Amino acid sequence: MSILDFIRPTIALTEGLDRIFYCWIRRLATEGYAEEFESVDPSKYFLIDWRESRYTVFTSARYVKPKGIQTVSLRSKKCFNYGIFEIETRLKPMDNGPMLWFGFEVDDLFRGGVAHFMFDTNRRTLYGYSGRRWTISFQIPLPDRYGEERHSYIVAVKRGLIAHIVDGSIRGLTISSWIDGCKSHTVYGGPPYTLCISPAPPPPSMPILIDIDGAGDLEYVWEDIHPWLIRVTDGDPDTPIRLNLYSWGSGSIWVDRPIDRHEISTPIPGLQKKVITVLSVDKPGWVRVEALAEPRYEWCTYNSYRVKPSEVNRMELDYGLYTYRLIYEPDTNPAKILYGYTIIV
16 A cells, blocks of 8 residues: 555544554563563544534544653654645643654654654643754744644744744744754744754654653543644745844834844855845845854855835845844944845745
8 A cells, every 4th residue: 555645634534544644652570671662553542533523623622641651752654755734733731741742753763853842731832843863843823823723833843044933933944054064053043033053954754743751650531632634745945035134133024014123034044045035124224144053153244235215126145154244234223124125045
């Protein structure tokens, strides 16, 4: 039987969850060994009755980790090339509770490669992870009412770049390349997104995981999670990303943005990417492009552009350096940035 091209609910309904997922559990052991793994039918722990109370709300849909089991893990049978993973779900907090892992991961626990989320139910904290063996992680702001309402969580794997997206907004960008010495680096911690450099890229082809992990002495029930709200497909490694420009430190979007003296943008990923930046302002001035050529050192001026008022000022930043930021300096103050964004190709 051929492997499925992507994950979708029709297959789960007509052919069963075991057509899509492997499932295993992990128990802590006491008889001369530390732990044991057991392969199980996914429908034993991932439960759905296929009866709706309203659209996509099923009368029974839950993913259960019973007391006495350390981990319940769903792993897709298919590996996805430059995959796009999306789950729409509620993240239920729990005192002393487990971690919820979801996204892409090669089975050997980080060493083979990851691009996923982790929600710590006890700390009420969401993280993004990227890389291979030497991974990097960063905190992602949780959306309002994350435990009571469904929200969208997306991981998109591109060539040399991983994007973590929550409710349609980019919250994490990780530049991936092999780095001699394997040192990770966080360039910017937000808001509104974190930009990191991972020293070892994940592979372009990875399966997905949806795990409930930890708190073996407690039962955890992940409510309102089911195949209708999970979408995973292959992606295009070269699909452009349109990234809004924001103000460094505040996360204010560069749309009708008043400024007094100058304005510094949040960082823009570069490296192997061609970066096209568009800026429109109401006063003439200069845009100074700063680059981070070596993550351990400071930003340095790389180029400058003269910008004209009320025009589309287009700048190409294809220098091959790690990351860039823009500093707009109007000739006279006050001034306003009408709009600004970047296309990462």
